[in-house]
Every structure is written in C-alpha cells, then in structure tokens.
Amino acid sequence: MELAAAKLKFIEAWGKLGSEWGINRTMAQVHALLLISPEALTTEDIMESLSISRGNANMTLRDLIGWGLIEKQHKAGERKEYFFADKDVWNISRQVAKERKKRELEPVLKILGELSAVEGDEKDPNYTTFKKSITDINKLAVNVDKTFEAMLKAEESWFWGSVLKVFK
Amino acid sequence: MELAAAKLKFIEAWGKLGSEWGINRTMAQVHALLLISPEALTTEDIMESLSISRGNANMTLRDLIGWGLIEKQHKAGERKEYFFADKDVWNISRQVAKERKKRELEPVLKILGELSAVEGDEKDPNYTTFKKSITDINKLAVNVDKTFEAMLKAEESWFWGSVLKVFK
DNA sequence: ATAAACTTTCAATAATTTTTGAAAACATAA
DNA sequence: TTATGTTTTCAAAAATTATTGAAAGTTTAT
Numbered sequence: 001m002e003l004a005a006a007k008l009k010f011i012e013a014w015g016k017l018g019s020e021w022g023i024n025r026t027m028a029q030v031h032a033l034l035l036i037s038p039e040a041l042t043t044e045d046i047m048e049s050l051s052i053s054r055g056n057a058n059m060t061l062r063d064l065i066g067w068g069l070i071e072k073q074h075k076a077g078e079r080k081e082y083f084f085a086d087k088d089v090w091n092i093s094r095q096v097a098k099e100r101k102k103r104e105l106e107p108v109l110k111i112l113g114e115l116s117a118v119e120g121d122e123k124d125p126n127y128t129t130f131k132k133s134i135t136d137i138n139k140l141a142v143n144v145d146k147t148f149e150a151m152l153k154a155e156e157s158w159f160w161g162s163v164l165k166v167f168k
Numbered sequence: 169m170e171l172a173a174a175k176l177k178f179i180e181a182w183g184k185l186g187s188e189w190g191i192n193r194t195m196a197q198v199h200a201l202l203l204i205s206p207e208a209l210t211t212e213d214i215m216e217s218l219s220i221s222r223g224n225a226n227m228t229l230r231d232l233i234g235w236g237l238i239e240k241q242h243k244a245g246e247r248k249e250y251f252f253a254d255k256d257v258w259n260i261s262r263q264v265a266k267e268r269k270k271r272e273l274e275p276v277l278k279i280l281g282e283l284s285a286v287e288g289d290e291k292d293p294n295y296t297t298f299k300k301s302i303t304d305i306n307k308l309a310v311n312v313d314k315t316f317e318a319m320l321k322a323e324e325s326w327f328w329g330s331v332l333k334v335f336k
Numbered sequence: 337a338t339a340a341a342c343t344t345t346c347a348a349t350a351a352t353t354t355t356t357g358a359a360a361a362c363a364t365a366a
Numbered sequence: 367t368t369a370t371g372t373t374t375t376c377a378a379a380a381a382t383t384a385t386t387g388a389a390a391g392t393t394t395a396t
Contacts, residue, residue, distance in 0.1 A: 003295055006286040011278045013285065020272050022190045024354075035301045038293035043373080053356045058374060079364070087297070089304040104188050111181045118174040125206035127171055129255070133203045134178065136257040145329055150334060156382060159309055162334040166318060166327075211343080221386045226344060247341055247394070323367075 007036055011050070026052060027060050031085060032067055040073045040082035068095040090156035101148045109145060114136040170266040175204055179218070194220060195228050197235055199253060208241045208250035236263040258324035269316045277313060 001009075010129045011032040018028025033049055036109040041049075054099060061083055064070045069092060086092060115134045120127030151159060169177075179200040182232045184197025199219055202209060209217075229251055232238045238259060241250040254260060283302045288295030319327060 001282070001286050003286060003288050003292075007298060008300075010283055013276055016275050016309040017272060020190050022188050026354080034175050036298040043365050046204070053376075054373085055357065057259065059355090061263040062374090067240065075239070079372080087301060089301070089308050093308065104185060108181055108185050111177065115178055118169050118171060120171050121178075122216075124171075126204075129206040129266050130171060130175060131177075131255070133255060136255075140261065143332070147331065158216050159334075162332070163315065164311070166330040221344075222343085223387065226384050227385090230344090249343080325389075 010036060024060070024063075025121065026056060027048070027063055030057070030060050033065055034064075034070055034083060034085035035087060037085070040084035041073075042080045042082055046078075046083070067099050090159075094151055097148045097151050101145065105145055105148065109138075109141050112141055169202075178204060192228070192231070194218070194224060195231055198225070198228050199232055202238055202251060203255060205253070208243075208252035210248045210250055211247075214251070235267050258327075262319055265316045265319050269313065273309065273313055273316065277306075277309050280309055281305035 002101075011029050014032035015025040015029040015034075018031075029050055030046055033046060043054065043057050043061065046052070046061070047054055051059075052060075062071065064083075065072065070083050070085045073084050075082060080084040086095075112134060116131075116138055118131070120131070122128060134136075179197050182200035182203075182209075183193040183197040186199075194294055197218055198214055211222065211225050212230065214220070214229070218225075220228075229238065229331040232251075232253075233240065238251050238253045241252050243250060244333060280302060284306055286299075286302075288299070290296060
C-alpha cells in the first residue's frame with residue numbers, strides 16, 4: 001500500500017472508531033490527520049485534506065484543544081495559526097481518560113451516590129433489587145474511576161507492566 | 169427521594185451515559201429498567217414504562233439479547249414473552265467488553281496490522297511520523313485487547329483484587 | 337380452518353447531530 | 367485610518383440516527 005492510501009485508511013478508521021465511542025467523527029479524523037503529520041498544519045491545510053468547511057474545521061480544532069489533544073503554534077513572522085498534535089499515545093490516552101472521567105464518570109458517580117442513599121422497605125423486592133443493582137454499579141464505577149485515576153498518575157511502562165502482570 | 173423517583177433518575181442517567189459512550193439511549197434505558205426490575209417484564213410493560221412504541225421496544229429488546237445482556241423467559245401457560253436482565257454487574261461488564269472487542273477493537277487491530285506493514289522512505293518525515301504513530305497506537309490497542317481478554321476470563325474478585333493492587 | 341394473541345418488519349416520519357457558509361469580529365500592516 | 371488577512375460565530379441546511387405505527391407474519395387454541 002502507498003503511504004498516501006495508508007494515511008487515508010488510518011484517518012477513516014480512526015474516525016469510525018471515534019464515532020463508535022461517542023466522539024464526533026470529524027474530530028477524530030482531524031486528530032488522526034495531525035497525529036500522522038510531521039509538521040503543524042493550518043486550518044486551510046485541514047479543510048483541504050479532509051474536505052470540510054472552515055466553520056467545521058474551526059470548531060473541531062477548538063474542541064480538540066479543549067480535550068488537550070492538540071495545541072496552537074505560532075510561527076514567527078506569520079499571521080496564520082498552526083495546529084500540532086501531541087504524538088505520545090500514552091499522553092493521549094491519559095488526556096482522554098481525564099476528560100471522560102470529568103465529563104461523564106463523575107456526574108454518574110454523583111447520581112449513584114444519591115441513589116445509594118434511597119431508603120425503602122427491605123421486604124419489597126422492588127426496593128431490594130433496585131438497591132442491589134445500584135450498589136453493585138456504584139462499586140464498579142468507583143473501581144473504574146480508580147483505574148482512570150491511576151492512569152493519570154502513571155508512567156506508561158509502569159502502568160502496563162503492572163496491569164499485564166495481572167494476566168500471567 | 170422516593171423509590172419511584174429514584175428509578176426514573178437511574179433510568180435517565182443510565183440512558184445518558186450510554187449515549188455518551190455510543191450506545192443507543194433507549195437501549196440503555198430498557199436495560200436500566202430491567203436491571204432494577206425484580207420480575208421479568210413483557211414488551212407491553214416496557215412500552216408503557218418508557219413511553220416507547222411497540223416497534224422500538226421490539227428492536228431494542230432484540231439488540232439487548234444480541235449484546236447478551238438480557239434473555240427471553242417463557243412462563244408456563246402464557247403466550248407472552250418476558251424479558252429478564254442478568255443482574256450481575258461483572259457479567260454485564262464482561263459481556264459489553266466482549267462485544268465491543270469483537271465489533272470495534274478487532275476490526276481496528278486488523279487495519280493497524282496492515283498499516284504497520286506499509287513500507288517507505290526512512291528519510292521522509294511523512295513516513296517516519298506515520299510509522300511511529302501507527303506502531304504506538306497498535307501497541308496500545310494490543311494492550312487494551314489483552315485487558316479485555318483477561319476480563320473475559322476473570323472472576324470478579326480476582327480481577328479487581330489484582331488490578332487494584334497496582335494502585336497501592 | 338379460523339380466529340385470537342402476540343411478534344416482527346420496515347417505509348415513513350421525527351428528532352438529533354453535524355456541517356455549511358457567509359457575515360461579523362478581530363488583528364496586523366501600511 | 368483603512369485595507370487586508372485571518373478567525374469566530376451561528377442560523378440555516380444537510381446528514382444521520384432513532385422512532386413510530388400499521389401491516390404482515392407467526393404461533394397457539396378452538
């Protein structure tokens with residue numbers, strides 16, 4: 001396969017994976033493009049490469065900055081802004097974990113905490129079933145949260161070394 | 169909070185979380201409803217509880233069965249079908265991991281494998297940057313795959329015991 | 337065989353999400 | 367200041383995804 005074709009294939013696959021996991025397809029594609037780009041790119045470069053509008057490119061780039069996945073670069077003597085992706089896959093994973101933890105996991109943990117406190121009649125199966133499911137899900141969510149927390153602190157080699165030790 | 173209100177809140181929260189992670193909101197809500205229901209429910213029960221149409225209920229229930237999260241029950245002397253959710257949160261996690269691994273991770277691993285094999289000019293930064301990103305992402309994906317694999321085999325207590333040991 | 341109870345299908349519709357593109361805002365240079 | 371290059375905004379349009387509901391299909395009972 002040619003490099004050009006391979007790049008397109010990667011951008012497509014990354015976009016599809018993103019959309020399957022609740023990340024806007026275009027956002028994932030722009031990220032993919034910047035990931036395999038040795039140079040920082042301008043908005044125009046991105047618009048052209050992915051055939052998207054200026055408005056879309058601008059909003060997507062802003063979102064990616066919000067996720068901590070890319071950053072703006074200014075080149076001396078130039079007025080245009082350039083965008084550059086962190087290429088460290090471990091940093092990327094941590095950044096995504098950090099944002100999803102904050103945006104999605106924490107609100108759910110809060111609600112589960114409230115729901116765990118609901119009182120009821122221990123003789124009512126409606127209550128006991130509810131209570132047990134909520135308690136169990138809460139435990140799982142806390143474990144997932146701890147795992148994310150550990151990822152945020154960990155060095156890659158340490159993290160995978162330890163996790164993979166589990167599977168021996 | 170009343171139990172009835174708590175149930176609604178849980179169904180709503182579970183639906184929201186699902187939709188943020190690429191799972192149809194209604195599917196997550198039906199699952200939530202069955203999770204906190206001590207009895208198996210009929211399609212009509214579900215239609216009424218969640219105010220959804222018969223067609224939607226039917227398709228959603230079929231999907232949930234496809235994900236291995238609920239099953240049909242037949243009651244002696246009755247013609248209606250009843251639906252019942254596995255309440256074991258660890259089983260649920262494994263089931264979701266299993267399906268997403270199969271449906272999403274494996275296709276990506278396949279593509280990454282192909283892309284890893286692309287040859288090019290080691291002096292061309294376009295090639296070396298592409299190569300490095302793909303290789304790194306491939307490694308990460310393989311690790312995630314292994315983690316899922318381990319989950320599928322593991323007993324809950326063993327799994328979390330081992331994983332949490334990592335965070336001491 | 338017919339009817340009744342129940343389930344499945346799927347074209348049409350509705351709801352939601354994403355994208356566009358042109359205008360407005362902003363920044364820099366002349 | 368004015369012109370020029372660049373970025374941002376956001377209402378409207380397009381695309382995608384989810385839902386409806388009625389007809390067709392299936393199963394069981396009589």
